[in-house]
Amino acid sequence: MKEPLPMHRESVLPCVLAGDAPRAVDSPMDSDAFAGFYERSARPLWAYLARVSGDPALADDLMQESFIRFLCASQPDEGEVASRRYLFRIATNLLRDHWRRPRQASIEEIPEELFAASPSSSSADLLGPALAVMRPRERQLLWLAHAEGYTHREIAQITGLASASIRILLFRARRRIASLLREQSSVPQSQPRWRQP
Amino acid sequence: MMLNPCSRTKEVADLLRRGQWPAVCEPELRSHASACRSCGDLVLVTETLLRARSESAGTVRIGSPSALWWRAQLRRRNAAVERIGRPIFGAQIFALVVNLFIVVAFLAYQARNGLAWLSWLEQLPQAYSLQFESLSQSSLLNPNWNLLVLIPALASLVLLGGMAIYLASEKQ
Numbered sequence: 001m002k003e004p005l006p007m008h009r010e011s012v013l014p015c016v017l018a019g020d021a022p023r024a025v026d027s028p029m030d031s032d033a034f035a036g037f038y039e040r041s042a043r044p045l046w047a048y049l050a051r052v053s054g055d056p057a058l059a060d061d062l063m064q065e066s067f068i069r070f071l072c073a074s075q076p077d078e079g080e081v082a083s084r085r086y087l088f089r090i091a092t093n094l095l096r097d098h099w100r101r102p103r104q105a106s107i108e109e110i111p112e113e114l115f116a117a118s119p120s121s122s123s124a125d126l127l128g129p130a131l132a133v134m135r136p137r138e139r140q141l142l143w144l145a146h147a148e149g150y151t152h153r154e155i156a157q158i159t160g161l162a163s164a165s166i167r168i169l170l171f172r173a174r175r176r177i178a179s180l181l182r183e184q185s186s187v188p189q190s191q192p193r194w195r196q197p
Numbered sequence: 198m199m200l201n202p203c204s205r206t207k208e209v210a211d212l213l214r215r216g217q218w219p220a221v222c223e224p225e226l227r228s229h230a231s232a233c234r235s236c237g238d239l240v241l242v243t244e245t246l247l248r249a250r251s252e253s254a255g256t257v258r259i260g261s262p263s264a265l266w267w268r269a270q271l272r273r274r275n276a277a278v279e280r281i282g283r284p285i286f287g288a289q290i291f292a293l294v295v296n297l298f299i300v301v302a303f304l305a306y307q308a309r310n311g312l313a314w315l316s317w318l319e320q321l322p323q324a325y326s327l328q329f330e331s332l333s334q335s336s337l338l339n340p341n342w343n344l345l346v347l348i349p350a351l352a353s354l355v356l357l358g359g360m361a362i363y364l365a366s367e368k369q
Contacts, residue, residue, distance in 0.1 A: 031262075031263065031266050034262055034265075034266055035263070035266075038259070038262035038265070039259075039262070042249065042257075042259040042262075043253075043254035043255075043259060044254060046253065046254070046257045046259065047249070047250050047253035047254045047257070050253055050257075051250075051253060053250060063259075064265060066261070066270055067265045068265055068269045068272060070230075070269075071265070071266065071270075071273075072203035072269050072272055072273050073278070084328050085257070089317065113278075116294050124300055128249060129246075130245070131249070142246060143246060143250075146213075146242050146246040146247070146250065147246040147250040148242040149214045151341040165269075172198055174238050174239065176239055178238035178242050179236070179289055181241055181242070181245060182241070183323075
């Protein structure tokens with residue numbers, strides 16, 4: 001456990017301006033500690049972003065941006081669990097900002113299926129049939145609660161929602177996805193089992 | 198809608214969270230979960246999402262942490278430079294305000310004292326026209342001296358103003 005980090009900006013500036021990065025004062029961790037944290041957190045974070053957004057490329061971008069913002073933030077080091085929760089919070093905010101942003105019609109954003117002869121990796125394939133039908137907010141709550149194992153209070157900290165709301169929303173989402181999963185297991189494999197989001 | 202219809206949901210959730218379902222689980226609890234909708238939902242959803250998590254985490258190739266580290270340091274450095282530049286910009290604004298105040302005060306003072314110097318200025322073109330009368334007569338042009346003075350002066354002013362704006366905005 002490292003000592004709590006000082007928060008004086010005056011002492012940070014000369015170090016940062018001189019390019020002395022390896023132990024930036026108000027950074028949550030040093031480069032070695034960050035490398036370890038990254039190795040342990042990057043895959044779960046990518047899985048969260050990819051499964052909630054249904055877009056692997058977006059998950060790549062947001063994961064990188066989340067880690068950079070995490071390092072730039074003046075968050076005191078409170079241990080790996082808290083750091084990971086903070087990282088998920090940043091990623092959740094980035095996802096929300098992405099959804100709020102007006103859609104741009106550039107060639108990079110046109111889905112691959114329009115160019116490819118056979119659609120091989122659609123978002124529904126990535127999400128899975130049941131998750132693809134759920135709303136992004138429901139996917140987020142379900143993932144945080146059941147894949148990451150966060151409590152309602154922790155999910156509230158990550159998403160910015162009230163704990164009481166999370167309990168209700170999660171209950172409904174769980175019931176809905178469970179019905180979809182049961183339907184899906186009862187439907188023959190050849191038939192289409194879900195609608196595109 | 199009942200949110201907690203089953204009292205054993207927490208027990209099942211704890212086992213799932215610890216990764217002990219269904220290995221370390223009493224047969225009675227397992228049979229309860231298969232019969233209870235709430236517990237059954239919980240088991241089904243958690244197992245599905247945990248499987249999806251391990252699938253996704255297994256397929257992704259993560260980049261180098263050092264590249265992210267240095268990108269973050271660069272961003273922090275730029276932010277620090279911007280923080281340092283902010284007081285300088287404030288000082289520039291303050292200097293501009295002070296200068297404007299001085300100009301306004303000077304004009305107000307002059308207006309109150311009857312703009313005596315303006316009468317001298319009004320006589321200036323006439324003086325020039327007298328002084329350069331011979332030149333203007335010999336010239337092919339028929340110069341209007343007021344305009345001859347005014348246009349270059351305005352042009353210089355515009356040029357200098359443009360340069361000043363360019364130099365001020367060059368940093369940005």
